[in-house]
Amino acid sequence: MIHLKIEKMKKMANNKYKLFLENGQTITTYDEVILKHNILYHKELDEELLKKIEVDQEYYTLYNCAVQYMKKCIRSKKEMKDYLERQGVEEKDISKILKSLEEKGLINDALFCESFISDKFYLSHFGPLKIKKELENRWIDEELITKYIEKLSPEEIYNSLYKMMQKKISLDHKHSGSILKQKILSYFLEKGFEREMIHTIFDELYKEDLSVLKKEYEAIKRKLEKKYEGRELDYHLVQKLYQKGFLKEEIDKIKEEDF
Numbered sequence: 001m002i003h004l005k006i007e008k009m010k011k012m013a014n015n016k017y018k019l020f021l022e023n024g025q026t027i028t029t030y031d032e033v034i035l036k037h038n039i040l041y042h043k044e045l046d047e048e049l050l051k052k053i054e055v056d057q058e059y060y061t062l063y064n065c066a067v068q069y070m071k072k073c074i075r076s077k078k079e080m081k082d083y084l085e086r087q088g089v090e091e092k093d094i095s096k097i098l099k100s101l102e103e104k105g106l107i108n109d110a111l112f113c114e115s116f117i118s119d120k121f122y123l124s125h126f127g128p129l130k131i132k133k134e135l136e137n138r139w140i141d142e143e144l145i146t147k148y149i150e151k152l153s154p155e156e157i158y159n160s161l162y163k164m165m166q167k168k169i170s171l172d173h174k175h176s177g178s179i180l181k182q183k184i185l186s187y188f189l190e191k192g193f194e195r196e197m198i199h200t201i202f203d204e205l206y207k208e209d210l211s212v213l214k215k216e217y218e219a220i221k222r223k224l225e226k227k228y229e230g231r232e233l234d235y236h237l238v239q240k241l242y243q244k245g246f247l248k249e250e251i252d253k254i255k256e257e258d259f
Contacts, residue, residue, distance in 0.1 A: 005044045015064070021045070029053060030060040062089050063097050067106070076112045077102070078139040113144045114151075121152060125164060128152060130192025158201070161193050165201050177206060179245035216244060 005022040012018055017034050019027040033056045034040060037049060045053070062084070069075065069083055077098060084094045101107040113135060120126040120134070128149055135145045165184060172180055181202055188198045220240045221233075228236055 003044045003046050004050075006039075009040070019045075027053065029057050030064060032060050032063075033057060059093060059096070062087070062093055063100065066097050066101065070101075070106060074112050074115050075107065076116075076138045076140060077107050077109055080107060109140055110144055110148075112138075113140050114148045117148050117152070121156075121160070125160060125191070127161070127188070127192030127194070128157060129194065130190075133192070157193070158197065161188065161197060162201050162205070164188070164191075165198070166205055169202075169205055176245040181206070182245075217241065 004025070006019055007022050008020040010018040010020070012028070015031045016028055017031060017039075019029070019039070021027070033053055036056060037052060039045075039053075065087065066080060066084060069080070075083075080098060080101065081094060084097060089097070098107065116135060116138075117131055120131045121128075126134075132145055132149055136142075165188065168184060168187070169180065172183075175183065184202055185195070185198055189195060217237070221237055224233055224236050224240070
């Protein structure tokens with residue numbers, strides 16, 4: 001049986017060691033492998049130990065790859081599993097890695113869920129429905145989702161939506177009230193807020209502004225006056241305004257000012 005003496009061991013970055021063997025061969029491995037096989041106290045390596053080191057080397061390369069993936073941001077168990085599958089890791093090794101990460105507290109779906117909700121609500125300004133859906137897509141347990149979503153108070157959710165909608169309405173100077181409401185509804189439903197809350201806040205915030213309608217009315221009228229007059233002009237003018245989403249009551253108010 002071959003026995004190779006370890007001439008020197010060198011500690012390297014990223015939890016690695018480099019072993020210098022008497023035949024000039026070098027082995028770079030992880031400190032987990034060094035500790036597992038008690039290599040710090042071995043003066044030489046036999047064939048059997050070399051094979052064990054090689055097998056463990058492959059596993060800990062995958063394990064440390066998983067740890068590096070987590071350094072970018074906290075991951076759910078599902079995200080980690082998907083990542084390892086994309087790397088072509090075998091199922092037995094995936095299970096082993098996930099179990100080890102959980103035992104060390106590096107994967108914790110409760111912590112992930114709480115952090116995810118906080119980031120998406122306070123930084124990305126998502127509503128509860130979208131946050132819940134994204135967590136479900138990551139296979140987070142329903143009870144965990146409910147537990148941490150409910151920590152967002154109705155008042156917090158209302159105030160967040162109120163501020164965002166207030167800004168969006170104030171920046172829109174070209175749409176009728178009805179079209180603006182549809183755009184607002186569509187936008188905030190996509191963001192994950194409740195339909196009823198969106199309607200309530202819009203009705204509270206939106207103040208009728210006929211300046212947009214008046215501008216459209218005058219522009220369309222000038223254009224149509226080249227082709228129509230009298231009732232025919234009025235008919236085509238009203239139809240054009242309907243197409244742009246303006247309501248009959250709004251149009252009537254502008255027409256009253258025009259006559």
